[in-house]
Amino acid sequence: MEASVTSLYAGLTGLLFLVLSYRVVKNRVRAKVGLGAGEDPGLERAIRVQGNLAEYAPIVLVLMLVTESVGGSPWLLHTTGSLFLLARIFHAIGLSSRSGPSGGRKVGTAATWLVLLVLSLAAIAYGL
Numbered sequence: 001m002e003a004s005v006t007s008l009y010a011g012l013t014g015l016l017f018l019v020l021s022y023r024v025v026k027n028r029v030r031a032k033v034g035l036g037a038g039e040d041p042g043l044e045r046a047i048r049v050q051g052n053l054a055e056y057a058p059i060v061l062v063l064m065l066v067t068e069s070v071g072g073s074p075w076l077l078h079t080t081g082s083l084f085l086l087a088r089i090f091h092a093i094g095l096s097s098r099s100g101p102s103g104g105r106k107v108g109t110a111a112t113w114l115v116l117l118v119l120s121l122a123a124i125a126y127g128l
Helices: 005-031 041-069 074-097 103-127
Strands: none
Touching: 005 041, 005 074, 041 074, 041 103, 074 103
């Protein structure tokens, strides 16, 4: 049985999501907020960092899986998978430090969009 590139990045993304989820819970306990963010800026940022990963990860992983399933290049999959994880880490660090613009947030967003664009075009190309 051949190893799946997508399963590697799905697992690593899951671990990152677990870390970000822990940060939400830790902030909830600190702020004594059971639902929503209350009016706590730290909790609100932690929720958005986690939510942002939850918004992008499914489509990126689906595109990786589709591309892999039709014989997509392992090099392409490893490159986009690694870049996606690094982008989400940069974004998480940037948004966790401040609500406004930050270098990490800008780099993370741009790199995530690049991964989304490349994988979308690859899926279309392999589909044709």
